[in-house]
Amino acid sequence: MIQTASIGQRLTLLLAGVAAALSVLSWGMVTSLAAQAAARTQDNVLAASATTIAETLRSEQGEVRLELPYAAFAMLGAISEDRVFYRVIAADEVLTGYDDLPAPATSEIGQVVFDTGQYRGAEIRMSSVTRLVLAGMERVAVTVSVAQTRDGVDAVTSDISRLAGLLSVAFFFVAVALSAIAARLSLRPLNLIAASVSRRGPSDLRPLLRAAPADLAPLLDALNRLMERLRLSIRRSEDFIAEAAHRVRTPLATVRTQAEIALRTVSDEAEKERLRRIIRAVDESARSAGQLLDHATVAYRVEDLARDRLDLSDLARQTAAALEPTAAMRDIQFTLDLTPAPIRGDAVLLDSAIRNVLDNAIKYSPEDTTVSLQIVLDAAQARLRVRDQGTGLGDGPMDVLTERFRRGGNVAGVVGSGLGLTIAAEVLRAHGGRLELENCENGSGACVSLVLPLV
Incomplete structure (x- = not known):
């Protein structure tokens, strides 16, 4: 620029x-x-x-x-x-x-x-x-x-001319100082508009509704029209992703079912291995489609975030109960140590964040292990800790794992899309919280903390 x-x-x-x-x-x-x-x-x-x-x-x-x-x-x-x-x-x-x-x-x-x-x-x-x-x-x-x-x-x-000259010089300096003050005060509405826009999040494209001088009204109208066009463009992109994810999952489920039936009917090991690879690829595609749908939902709801009074322990308990069948297929059990924690937020988004974190814990944990959920109240915030007994988060920097499609270097053989932690981080950020990532103290497993402000 x-x-x-x-x-x-x-x-x-x-x-x-x-x-x-x-x-x-x-x-x-x-x-x-x-x-x-x-x-x-x-x-x-x-x-x-x-x-x-x-x-x-x-x-x-x-x-x-x-x-x-x-x-x-x-x-x-x-x-x-x-x-x-x-x-x-x-x-x-x-x-x-x-x-x-x-x-x-x-x-x-x-x-x-x-x-x-x-x-x-x-x-x-x-x-x-x-x-x-x-x-x-x-x-x-x-x-x-x-x-x-x-x-x-x-x-x-x-003498009078000299005195008039001194007064004129003094008047000039006073006028320059007053001019600087007048310029700053005249531009204050523009600076307030710029500050109001800069305080917004990257996905907050609501119209800017504030009083402005008549000279700035055309600029404010043009800015609002631009944000409206951007919002509609992003909305169309999100709807497209959601529709595409929804339409992709149904045929993928059909392909997986047919591949499982074929796997049971063939006896050749080479054919069985090829069918297993197809099933794994279908699972990865279905998971990616589901998380793309979740991500589109998050991006859509963050713009108009609900602020309902909720209990974080109830949300965690309900989400864990919904994922128990998936965990049972791998003999993984949930252990809950949940304390009531009143918060304000969007139940749908917070459920999506907890579900993605728990889904990662189930996916990366060995069979016949446990995943623990614990709520710790710390001053004015609640911390939901999810611990597993898997391979951990690797040795690289933790903050990059919340970027889209980024995965740890130690999970190459596990099906995943790299969107789970991204969704959780965006949801918590929209609620004024944060996502903390670390390896467990004993060196086995990952510890993911969802931190939210209490009410």
Whole structure:
């Protein structure tokens, strides 16, 4: 499977990109607004200073006079430590101030105008206002200009821009952290669905019924449809196996009967040996067909497992009683040491598991021996131990014997299909239990334990 970046990572990166763009945009906007606010503040102070000076203009003896008010320059010094320049012109004659200060733009009488330029190696901002003063019999236009360098404005703008940059960086990191949390929370329903599916057993194909966001509804519907198709496919396969096993057993029984009749009628030893081999092959085929049917039944019922209250000792006793005729044909006796053990489960499946274990014990035990059944209660579980006096489970690993069609290396001459322990293990696993395999302590025979939780 080719893996790419997770949806959570992609969503986090996308939101981080959006946060970065917003951070840069906010920094630019704050910087621009700060520059405009600082410039507007300077313009307002310059205009107020120029207007204050213009209001002191007066006429004495036919000449224009003025007194520079201290407050006009105090206002400019209050906002920054920039240099201040001024000039007052009456009829093209400089009354006071800096002679070389740039001339202001023309303006209407009483209107404040602003200019930006260079003066004495520095950028300045200048405001000018023109008023008419009656000097004798004439009206004289007097222009008052006040200028200030822009270092303070630039410093204020720079400080605000730096602060805005730090806040934007902090906002970016906070936004990335919140984006990661938001991505994780947004994907939580998907993770819950994945966890719900992963907790299911390999044969649990029931529809997934859980609340999901509208965006995940199509995925959930598609998943349920897929599981339904798989369930129907498996069901058809199981039905086919069951039908095939059922149909095979009837003609096999007929073949075995005819072979036994022929065995009694022929006298040639070679013919008898060939008939015995046919009977053994038919027995093996019939046994395999029966266990395939049991396995199909187990696979079918595990999907909808019954949880009835049962007594493990009663199940073991009934199954042993049903197999007593088979055991008697080989002079094998059952010894029972059964203690009541309340459990919950499917009686049909548990009977199949016990029957397969007992059938193995009968098949692999020598004639005229015993098979013991014992129930031991251990904490919160019941253990049904089945011991025989056969050849044991061999020297290889025990866990592989529960795989389908796997048999021990010491039973090559005995008819078997390798499904008995597989069926028992699957049944116990479906009930929350387990199958334990070991050789008996004395080295003779096998000890198979069916472990189930008590109620």
